[in-house]
Amino acid sequence: MIRLNKLYSLFACIVFATGFSQTKVISSETNYPVSYATISFGDGQGIFADDEGYFYFTKKLYPDVDSLYISALGFKDKTIAAINLKETIYLDTETDALDEVVIRANLNRKFKEETMKAYLDDDYYKCWLPTIESEIAVFFPNEDDKLKKISSILFPITLESRDWNKRKRSNADKRSFSTLFKVKFYANEKGTPSYPLTYENIVFRATEKNGDEFQLDVSEYDLIIPDNGFFVSLQVLGYTDKSGKLLPNKKYKEIKTKDGVVKIPTNFRPLLPFTNEIDDHRTFIKRVFINGNQWVQFKKGNGIESSLLRSDLNNYGVGMTYNVYKDE
Known part of the structure; x- marks a missing residue:
């Protein structure tokens, strides 16, 4: 800090x-x-x-x-x-009708809480390096027609040891960080992230003290899982001070080369572990600062240069807890 x-x-x-x-x-x-x-x-x-x-x-x-x-x-x-x-x-406020994407339901009934686990990994070489210009979205399918409300999202993170030679020890001292993330929920339209399910600003600050999984409570937003599933996205906003205030540091490095100055996006900690334990390709990425850029599915053949894809690490393994309500 x-x-x-x-x-x-x-x-x-x-x-x-x-x-x-x-x-x-x-x-x-x-x-x-x-x-x-x-x-x-x-x-x-x-x-x-x-x-x-x-x-x-x-x-x-x-x-x-x-x-x-x-x-x-x-x-x-x-x-x-x-x-x-x-x-x-x-x-100016956007005039499209937010009420159209807010699903109202009677939640005053009994429910059972269920969990979809997050996929954890402490191998640095299996991780995505977050940068300001990238947003990652993960798809959650809806397996049946029961009413479900999202309770929390489980974001896996990888902690780095201060001493590289001790990185495989569970009790090794971890590198400190204090990083602010923004979370968004998107509707699913033909298998791609579409319009937002809520216009609320949802942010959280992660530090090394959170361990290898950050559990974000979203129960207050009354997010009902749509029939065709939804996407949850994660975007790094930058480092913060010890009180959680976003630091106004520059978001890229400038490196002088013989061909001129090259801008390299700054990588922020923590690292985000990817997994090969999910059969389908549920992860999408986009470059948020390129005007009008579209979501791209994170898979081979989509023009994405990534060592993760070369190792068949296709998905960021986000988890979720949710309430399944009994029929009225």
């Missing part, structure tokens, strides 16, 4: 020294902040606003960025020229 605080202090000093610019994204209808809005720069790059709607942008930090594309669940997208960036950005 000390290292993360030092990074925050260093970034803050750089921002102030290069012309501090803090912008807030708010709702034009309510004047409330739009938490964790996506700020895309195009070409696969971007950042996120924090929980209060603030993000940091300067031409010193991002000299080649001409336009910013602002988006958030429940709001219309907005494009702003970098030279016209003001202290406040107003987003």
Whole structure:
């Protein structure tokens, strides 16, 4: 945690020294902040606003960025020229009917809680390295017509040992991290993630103290499993300080080569273990900062370069607990 605080202090000093610019994204209808809005720069790059709607942008930090594309669940997208960036950005509420995707049901009856296990693995070489520009979605089928409500999502994570030579020891000291993730739920449309099932901002902070599985309680959102299943997605927002505040660090590294500067997305911890124990291909990925990019099924032949696929590790093994309600 000390290292993360030092990074925050260093970034803050750089921002102030290069012309501090803090912008807030708010709702034009309510004047409330739009938490964790996506700020895309195009070409696969971007950042996120924090929980209060603030993000940091300067031409010193991002000299080649001409336009910013602002988006958030429940709001219309907005494009702003970098030279016209003001202290406040107003987003208009999306007019499509959210009520159409919210399923109402009588939950005042007896139920049985069931669990679909998460697939855990501590092998570093079987893991996805989370980057800001990627979102991972996992499909959960609905096996029967019984009413089911999601209680929690079980996200497997892999912890890294401080000492590489002791990595196979269960009692080895683990590398510390404090990372903020965003979670979304999508309807299933012909086997692909479609419209969101809720416009709520669902985030959680994971640290090494959570162990190899993070259990996210989502019972308050009354998420009923649709007849044709659903997708749950995970997207890393970045590192946080010890209080859980999102750090405004740059989300890619710039490496000088003979052909110019190459931008390499920053990898964030924790690692996400993939598995070959699921028969079908339930995992999809997309590059969230490329405007209009579509979901791609994580499988060989879909143009994805990944050592995981070469090892037949096709799925991120997310688990779930859910209530199965008795018939009325």
